[in-house]
Amino acid sequence: xxxxxxxxxxxxxxxxxxxxxxxxxxxxxxxxxxxxxxxxxxxxxxxxxxxxxxxxxxxxxxxxxxxxxxxxxxxxxxxxxxxxxxxxxxxxxxxxxxxxxxxxxxxxxxxxxxxxxxxxxxxxxxxxxxxxxxxxxxxxxxxxxxxxxxxxxxxxxxxxxxxxxxxxxxxxxxxxxxxxxxxxxxxxxxxxxxxxxxxxxxxxxxxxxxxxxxxxxxxxxxxxxxxxxxxxxxxxxxxxxxxxxxxxxxxxxxxxxxxxxxxxxxxxxxxxxxxxxxxxxxxxxxxxxxxxxxxxxxxxxxxxxxxxxxxxxxxxxxxxxxxxxxxxxxxxxxxxxxxxxxxxxxxxxxxxxxxxxxxxxxxxxxxxxxxxxxxxxxxxxxxxxxxxxxxxxxxxxxxxxxxxxxxxxxxxxxxxxxxxxxxxxxxx
Amino acid sequence: xxxxxxxxxxxxxxxxxxxxxxxxxxxxxxxxxxxxxxxxxxxxxxxxxxxxxxxxxxxxxxxxxxxxxxxxxxxxxxxxxxxxxxxxxxxxxxxxxxxxxxxxxxxxxxxxxxxxxxxxxxxxxxxxxxxxxxxxxxxxxxxxxxxxxxxxxxxxxxxxxxxxxxxxxxxxxxxxxxxxxxxxxxxxxxxxxxxxxxxxxxxxxxxxxxxxxxxxxxxxxxxxxxxxxxxxxxxxxxxxxxxxxxxxxxxxxxxxxxxxxxxxxxxxxxxxxxxxxxxxxxxxxxxxxxxxxxxxxxxxxxxxxxxxxxxxxxxxxxxxxxxxxxxxxxxxxxxxxxxxxxxxxxxxxxxxxxxxxxxxxxxxxxxxxxxxxxxxxxxxxxxxxxxxxxxxxxxxxxxxxxxxxxxxxxxxxxxxxxxxxxxxxxxx
Numbered sequence: 080x081x082x083x084x085x086x087x088x089x090x091x092x093x094x095x096x097x098x099x100x101x102x103x104x105x106x107x108x109x110x111x112x113x114x115x116x117x118x119x120x121x122x123x124x125x126x127x128x129x130x131x132x133x134x135x136x137x138x139x140x141x142x143x144x145x146x147x148x149x150x151x152x153x154x155x156x157x158x159x160x161x162x163x164x165x166x167x168x169x170x171x172x173x174x175x176x177x178x179x180x181x182x183x184x185x186x187x188x189x190x191x192x193x194x195x196x197x198x199x200x201x202x203x204x205x206x207x208x209x210x211x212x213x214x215x216x217x218x219x220x221x222x223x224x225x226x227x228x229x230x231x232x233x234x235x236x237x238x239x240x241x242x243x244x245x246x247x248x249x250x251x252x253x254x255x256x257x258x259x260x261x262x263x264x265x266x267x268x269x270x271x272x273x274x275x276x277x278x279x280x281x282x283x284x285x286x287x288x289x290x291x292x293x294x295x296x297x298x299x300x301x302x303x304x305x306x307x308x309x310x311x312x313x314x315x316x317x318x319x320x321x322x323x324x325x326x327x328x329x330x331x332x333x334x335x336x337x338x339x340x341x342x343x344x345x346x347x348x349x350x351x352x353x354x355x356x357x358x359x360x361x362x363x364x365x366x367x368x369x370x371x372x373x374x375x376x377x378x379x380x381x382x383x384x385x386x387x388x389x390x391x392x393x394x395x396x397x398x399x400x401x402x403x404x405x406x407x408x409x410x411x412x413x414x415x416x417x418x419x420x421x422x423x424x425x426x427x428x429x430x431x432x433x434x435x436x437x438x439x440x441x442x443x444x445x446x447x448x449x450x451x452x453x454x455x456x457x458x459x460x461x462x463x464x465x466x467x468x469x470x471x472x473x474x475x476x477x478x479x480x481x482x483x484x485x486x487x488x489x490x491x492x493x494x495x496x497x498x499x500x501x502x503x504x505x506x507x
Numbered sequence: 508x509x510x511x512x513x514x515x516x517x518x519x520x521x522x523x524x525x526x527x528x529x530x531x532x533x534x535x536x537x538x539x540x541x542x543x544x545x546x547x548x549x550x551x552x553x554x555x556x557x558x559x560x561x562x563x564x565x566x567x568x569x570x571x572x573x574x575x576x577x578x579x580x581x582x583x584x585x586x587x588x589x590x591x592x593x594x595x596x597x598x599x600x601x602x603x604x605x606x607x608x609x610x611x612x613x614x615x616x617x618x619x620x621x622x623x624x625x626x627x628x629x630x631x632x633x634x635x636x637x638x639x640x641x642x643x644x645x646x647x648x649x650x651x652x653x654x655x656x657x658x659x660x661x662x663x664x665x666x667x668x669x670x671x672x673x674x675x676x677x678x679x680x681x682x683x684x685x686x687x688x689x690x691x692x693x694x695x696x697x698x699x700x701x702x703x704x705x706x707x708x709x710x711x712x713x714x715x716x717x718x719x720x721x722x723x724x725x726x727x728x729x730x731x732x733x734x735x736x737x738x739x740x741x742x743x744x745x746x747x748x749x750x751x752x753x754x755x756x757x758x759x760x761x762x763x764x765x766x767x768x769x770x771x772x773x774x775x776x777x778x779x780x781x782x783x784x785x786x787x788x789x790x791x792x793x794x795x796x797x798x799x800x801x802x803x804x805x806x807x808x809x810x811x812x813x814x815x816x817x818x819x820x821x822x823x824x825x826x827x828x829x830x831x832x833x834x835x836x837x838x839x840x841x842x843x844x845x846x847x848x849x850x851x852x853x854x855x856x857x858x859x860x861x862x863x864x865x866x867x868x869x870x871x872x873x874x875x876x877x878x879x880x881x882x883x884x885x886x887x888x889x890x891x892x893x894x895x896x897x898x899x900x901x902x903x904x905x906x907x908x909x910x911x912x913x914x915x916x917x918x919x920x921x922x923x924x925x926x927x928x929x930x931x932x933x934x935x
Binding site (some may be wrong): 142175177180212403425499 | 569570571572573574602603604605606607608637638639640750830831834835837838840843844847848850851852853854855856857859860862872874875876877922923924926927930931
């Protein structure tokens with residue numbers, strides 16, 4: 080389990096972009112990608128991000144009952160609402176490592192704090208990679224002290240940072256939007272990794288969003304939680320929840336709004352940023368699903384007519400996680416019977432006799448039964464494409480006989496021989 | 508979707524028995540397997556079971572919110588507690604078929620009732636096979652009227668019945684125990700189908716238990732629910748819940764207990780039958796997991812130290828359903844990191860720093876971290892076998908600092924290229 084890894088020869092996702100544009104610099108945020116030599120050979124595996132003193136932070140973490148030491152530390156540090164540094168290492172998740180793991184995370188935070196003359200509580204850590212193996216902080220600290228100390232951090236090394244946090248992702252994931260913020264233009268830059276895995280690594284999802292806007296931590300948290308609920312929390316590759324999932328958002332505070340302090344998500348001045356953040360996060364979500372292990376097709380699943388948005392999400396995830404739906408999509412089979420099965424097993428309310436299903440925009444089931452004689456040709460053609468769109472209305476009625484309005488959109492990869500190759504045939 | 512199927516050439520499960528013993532006849536119960544010619548060619552696909560007038564019935568059904576018409580009918584008929592006939596057809600699940608489906612189920616029940624001179628409410632129906640296709644009751648009624656009417660039903664055609672209800676099961680599933688019941692010996696005979704599937708068929712689980720004991724319906728229901736909770740409800744192949752899952756138990760009433768009427772599960776006179784029923788149902792459960800689609804290895808997962816038995820079951824199912832655990836087992840990789848992940852995602856309480864995991868009886872993790880220097884050779888050897896035993900203690904403490912005692916045992920198949928072959932590559 081301690082052997083070093085050279086790059087693996089897994090097939091690249093068919094959704095991998097051909098070229099990558101770098102993102103623009105943000106005031107108050109400097110990035111540096113480094114090679115610690117801990118596990119991977121010949122590539123960067125460590126990222127240090129330095130923040131200005133005005134930087135506020137928000138975060139959402141895995142719901143796993145067995146979180147990693149890095150998650151424990153960052154969750155605790157979030158209480159202060161301030162951030163001066165983010166350290167991300169790839170190759171070792173520092174999960175299921177007991178007290179030694181907690182100490183390794185803390186030692187890393189202390190090392191970064193010493194370098195940057197800040198408090199350890201203002202340092203955030205994220206770790207991804209092998210689980211159950213002790214993380215030796217020494218190579219990380221050595222890299223920080225030799226490669227980061229003295230050297231000039233780059234304010235715009237986004238692509239290098241996105242590459243350095245990859246484990247078996249087949250492409251780096253970046254997204255950006257520039258939006259109006261009062262009289263300013265502010266930028267949202269984001270990087271993520273996820274859905275690649277080498278046994279016995281964990282399929283972990285890490286995402287980091289950065290902005291030069293001035294936003295108080297309390298509001299930043301609300302913004303991030305809202306956007307996360309409709310983006311990263313709506314992605315599924317195999318339904319397995321990592322010990323290490325972490326999404327952090329940092330606002331450097333450079334661009335300030337005039338007028339009264341921001342207090343509410345509903346403040347109209349926040350609307351463009353709120354919309355931009357949702358777009359950035361959904362962009363990352365789609366990229367993660369598009370790099371799902373062994374992916375051949377990307378499913379977009381729209382659910383309507385559910386009792387609540389939360390119920391709609393559960394139904395969408397039940398469809399996107401179903402091995403039978405996923406294999407049907409891989410096999411280009413418009414098997415809506417399996418979609419019915421998945422809706423039924425979600426545990427959420429659905430009205431069988433009002434249920435409708437569209438595939439690729441074609442009605443295949445209405446009022447709880449197959450549409451007699453629907454034209455299968457456009458559906459078959461749609462199934463042969465890279466992107467499969469499934470839309471269901473589960474027809475729930477409220478107590479006062481109105482149509483329930485819960486909706487959700489879920490992104491999921493299919494289930495192919497490639498998934499088995501990666502996770503069963505490839506041995507650690 | 509209406510094409511007729513000849514037998515498919517799927518690989519036989521490595522767990523398939525080489526020979527099958529028939530089960531013995533039970534007083535008050537007569538079986539008949541027939542060929543309706545509805546969907547399958549050259550094989551029986553319809554079973555009629557006739558019961559004596561004293562027969563009591565109990566049942567448990569799918570938790571799907573979108574149950575089949577057969578499930579709706581049988582669930583409704585259960586209210587009476589009496590049964591005179593069971594009709595099972597394979598090839599068409601009569602699910603997601605709207606009002607036409609409900610009428611087809613009722614027409615079949617009426618046809619059987621007419622033949623047997625009983626009330627339709629005393630007829631039970633189970634259907635398995637393709638979903639979303641109208642079930643034409645005519646061939647079933649024709650078979651009943653020509654093949655069953657007049658012909659002598661067999662009291663001991665258990666093997667033929669078990670074969671007739673198969674869809675893509677690769678072997679018929681039967682189990683039997685004879686137990687003490689007061690001064691009598693009574694027998695529990697059971698047949699089941701499950702876990703095989705041809706797209707777009709549903710992976711459905713049907714199980715039927717028969718006994719010559721005299722048991723009131725109310726108590727029969729308690730017995731069945733208890734045994735089901737520790738057997739068929741603890742099996743997982745792909746985590747997908749069918750629209751059609753049905754388990755019915757029939758007691759013909761031939762063998763009566765002396766003394767006071769049976770009122771409670773705790774009645775000591777019931778102990779041998781209760782234990783025997785658990786054994787029969789667990790026997791079927793293991794057979795179903797052993798015939799899981801594409802199965803190469805059978806996992807037995809023991810969970811202890813959980814808050815409750817229900818929590819232990821959820822944790823065990825999270826492990827048994829995890830694509831990452833299932834592919835690791837298929838790959839003969841003792842990847843306990845994925846087991847940790849699955850426990851964490853179950854949503855049930857687990858104490859990371861008291862967690863322990865054994866594989867094949869060897870301690871691989873203790874107190875929330877890897878056992879330093881454990882001997883990997885016996886574990887590797889165990890992983891190469893057909894049966895993989897995973898045992899976890901999740902170390903939950905009660906409020907008064909005692910060790911929580913929730914336990915469960917789960918049976919699961921692994922996830923292999925064979926599963927993808929069956930569900931993605933094979934087209935309907």
